[in-house]
Amino acid sequence: AGKKTLVLERRHLLGGAAVTEEVYPGFKYSVCSYVVSLLRPEIIRELDLPRHGLEILPLDGTFTPMTNGDYLWRVNDHAQTRREIARHSRRDAEAYEEYGRAMVDMGRFAKPLLEMTPPDPTSRDPRALMQLLSIANRFRTLSRTEQQTQAQLATMSAVDFLDQWFETDILKATMAASGIIGTFLGVRSPGTAYVLLHHYMGEIDGAFRSWGLPRGGTGAISNAIAGAAREAGVQIETGAGVAKVLLNRGRASGVVLENGDYVFADIVASSLDPRLTFLKMVGAEHLPDEFVEDVGRYKLRGSSGKVNLAIDALPDFTSLPGAGPHLRGAISISPSVDYMERAYDDAKYGEFSRRPYIDIVIPTLSDPSLAPPGKHVMSCFVQYAPYHLRSSSWDTERERFGDCVIDTIAEHAPNLKEIILHRQVVTPLDLEREFGLTEGNIFQGELTLEQLFFLRPVPGWARYRTPIRGLYLCGAATHPGGGIMGACGRNAAQRILKEWKLPRT
Numbered sequence: 001a002g003k004k005t006l007v008l009e010r011r012h013l014l015g016g017a018a019v020t021e022e023v024y025p026g027f028k029y030s031v032c033s034y035v036v037s038l039l040r041p042e043i044i045r046e047l048d049l050p051r052h053g054l055e056i057l058p059l060d061g062t063f064t065p066m067t068n069g070d071y072l073w074r075v076n077d078h079a080q081t082r083r084e085i086a087r088h089s090r091r092d093a094e095a096y097e098e099y100g101r102a103m104v105d106m107g108r109f110a111k112p113l114l115e116m117t118p119p120d121p122t123s124r125d126p127r128a129l130m131q132l133l134s135i136a137n138r139f140r141t142l143s144r145t146e147q148q149t150q151a152q153l154a155t156m157s158a159v160d161f162l163d164q165w166f167e168t169d170i171l172k173a174t175m176a177a178s179g180i181i182g183t184f185l186g187v188r189s190p191g192t193a194y195v196l197l198h199h200y201m202g203e204i205d206g207a208f209r210s211w212g213l214p215r216g217g218t219g220a221i222s223n224a225i226a227g228a229a230r231e232a233g234v235q236i237e238t239g240a241g242v243a244k245v246l247l248n249r250g251r252a253s254g255v256v257l258e259n260g261d262y263v264f265a266d267i268v269a270s271s272l273d274p275r276l277t278f279l280k281m282v283g284a285e286h287l288p289d290e291f292v293e294d295v296g297r298y299k300l301r302g303s304s305g306k307v308n309l310a311i312d313a314l315p316d317f318t319s320l321p322g323a324g325p326h327l328r329g330a331i332s333i334s335p336s337v338d339y340m341e342r343a344y345d346d347a348k349y350g351e352f353s354r355r356p357y358i359d360i361v362i363p364t365l366s367d368p369s370l371a372p373p374g375k376h377v378m379s380c381f382v383q384y385a386p387y388h389l390r391s392s393s394w395d396t397e398r399e400r401f402g403d404c405v406i407d408t409i410a411e412h413a414p415n416l417k418e419i420i421l422h423r424q425v426v427t428p429l430d431l432e433r434e435f436g437l438t439e440g441n442i443f444q445g446e447l448t449l450e451q452l453f454f455l456r457p458v459p460g461w462a463r464y465r466t467p468i469r470g471l472y473l474c475g476a477a478t479h480p481g482g483g484i485m486g487a488c489g490r491n492a493a494q495r496i497l498k499e500w501k502l503p504r505t
Contacts, residue, residue, distance in 0.1 A: 001497050005234045006263065007226075008255070010241035010436065013219070014226050016271070017435050017442065018484050020217030020370075024422040027310040027377055028370045030217040031426060032435060032442070034306075034361060034379040035059060035330075037199070037211040038483040039221065040114065043490055052227035053220060056212035057366040061329035063320070064174045065412040067336075071319040072170045073326050088168045099165045102149055106197055109142065109150065114480045114487050117495055118454040118462040153193045154449060157186075159337055161193040173334045177357055180383060182443040182482060184301035186344030187337060191448045198447055198481065211330070213363045217370060221484060245270075245281045245471060252470035255281075267496055271475035271489065272436060273444040274298055274457045282468060291467050294458035298477075299451060302428035302440025303347060305385035307405045309378040310371065310422040314362070315413035331360035333408060343384055350390025352401050355408055357383045375421070380405055387428040387439040394429035401425060443482025444475055453479055464492040465499065472496055 013019055017032035036056060044054065061075035072088065074081045078097075086093035119131035139147065152161055158179030162172045178199040179192035186192075214220040226236055241258040245268055254264035270277040274295045278284070284292045314323045317331075334340055334357050343353035364376040371377050382405050389397060402425035410416045428440025437444065445451055454462045457477045464472050474492035476482035 007236045008240040009238045012238055015219050015222030018218040018222045020219030023424050024310045026372045029308040033218045033484050035211050036214055036484045038485040040487050043486040047228035049224040052224040054224035055215040059211040059213055059329050062332050063326040064332045065317050065319040069319050092166045092168045095165045118479045153197045156193040157188045157190050158192040158196050159187045169336050173337045173340050174332050177334045183446050184303040187340045195447050213366050215367050252468050267470055269472045269474045273438050273477045275438050287467055298457055299446045300439045300441045302387035304383045306426040307380040307402055308424040309420055311376050311378055311419045312421055313419040316415045317413045328365045333358035347384035347386045353384045394427040398425050398427050444477040447481050464495045
C-alpha cells in the first residue's frame with residue numbers, strides 16, 4: 001500500500017515455526033510445522049506465491065495401523081476410501097459420505113469468518129451491530145439440522161460428535177485426532193469438535209480437507225511470502241531480535257533491538273503471543289490492570305513435540321508391509337479412542353504420554369530433494385508433551401521422550417530402529433526457547449470456545465489493535481487462530497491500513 005515496511009526476525013532464517021533446516025548433513029527437516037492446508041487461497045493469489053516458488057504437493061490420505069495387525073487407509077479417492085471403511089463397517093461407509101457433505105457445508109459457513117475482523121458485541125458502533133446481524137442472518141439461512149450441527153461443533157467433544165455418525169473405533173480415533181492438535185485437551189474433552197472443524201476448513205485448489213507438502217519443506221512457504229514482500233519493497237532483517245517496544249506518551253513509536261539499536265516507526269505489528277508482546281516487550285505498568293489480568297489468564301498450554309528422523313530406508317509396517325503408496329500420505333498412530341484418551345491421561349498429571357498419538361509424514365517420497373538419493377526424512381508430530389512436567393525437566397527428559405516415540409512407532413514398524421541415521425527431538429521447551437512459542441503452544445493459545453473470534457486473545461481486544469496506540473497484534477493469538485494460514489496477518493494488515501491514514505513515504 002505504499003508504506004515503508006521493515007520485518008524483524010530474531011532467528012537466522014525467516015518463517016518462525018514454518019522453516020526448513022539442514023540439521024543433519026544432506027537432510028532438510030521441516031523442523032516444526034510440516035504440512036499445509038489452511039493457507040488462505042486469497043493470500044496465494046494476491047501475492048502470486050507460485051511465481052515466488054510455492055508449490056504444494058498433495059498428501060494422499062491417512063494410513064492408521066492397528067494393534068491387531070489390521071489397518072485403516074483413507075485416501076483422496078472417495079470411492080476407494082468408502083470401500084476401505086466398508087471393510088470395517090458398511091454402515092460407516094454410508095455415513096462417511098453424509099458426514100463429509102455436512103462438514104463441507106459447515107466449513108463453507110465458517111470460511112467467511114476467517115477473513116472478518118471480529119465485531120465487538122459490547123460496542124455501540126452500528127457497524128459492529130451490523131456485522132453481528134449479518135452473521136445471525138447467515139446462521140438463520142441454514143437448515144435446522146445444519147444449525148444443530150454448527151452448535152454441536154462449537155460445544156461437543158470430538159468423540160461425542162463423531163459417535164453420532166460412526167461406530168468403528170479406529171475410524172473415530174483417527175478422525176478425532178484432528179480435534180486435539182495443539183490443545184491441552186483429550187478427544188473426549190468438550191470443545192475439541194471445533195478444532196476438528198478448524199482443520200477441516202483447510203483447502204488446496206478449492207478442495208476442502210485437502211492437505212499437502214510444500215516442495216522444499218515448510219520454509220518454502222515463508223520464503224515465497226518473503227519474495228513477494230521484497231518485490232513490494234519490504235526490507236527484511238534476520239538476526240534482529242526485539243527487546244522492547246518503544247513508547248512515547250502512551251503510543252508505540254518503534255522498537256529497541258537486542259543489540260541496543262533503535263528502530264523508529266509509526267506502527268508496530270507484533271506476531272508474538274500476548275504474553276511476550278505485552279508483559280515482556282511493553283510492560284504491565286503501561287497497560288490497564290484489567291487487560292493485564294486477561295492476558296495473564298490467556299491459556300498458553302503447550303501439549304506437543306516433534307521428532308524428526310533421517311533414515312536410510314523406509315519403515316516397514318507389519319499391518320501393510322512394503323514400500324507402498326500408503327507411506328506417501330500421513331501415518332497416524334491412533335489405534336483406538338481409549339488409546340488416545342490414555343495418552344491425554346498421562347499429560348493431565350504432568351507426564352509425557354507413554355504411548356503417544358503420533359502423526360507421521362515422509363516428505364521425501366514426494367520431494368526427493370530433501371535428502372540424499374535413496375535416503376529419507378521422517379517427520380513425527382507427537383502429542384502429548386506437556387510444557388510443565390511434574391517431577392523433572394525437559395532438559396533431562398528430551399532423549400527419553402525421543403526413545404518413547406521411536407519405541408511406539410517400532411511396535412508397528414519393527415525395522416525403524418535399524419534404519420535411523422539421525423534424530424532431532426523438539427520439546428515444548430525448545431519451541432519456546434528457539435522459536436518464541438510461549439510454553440511451546442503451536443497455536444499461540446488454545447483454540448477453545450472462550451478464546452475464539454471476538455474473545456481472541458482477550459475480550460474487547462480482538463480487532464488486532466491493542467491498548468497501546470500504534471501497536472497491533474498480527475500473529476496466531478488473534479482471530480482466526482493457528483496453523484500455516486496467513487489470515488491473522490492479512491486481517492491485521494487490512495485493519496492497520498483502514499485505521500491509520502499514514503503519509504506515503
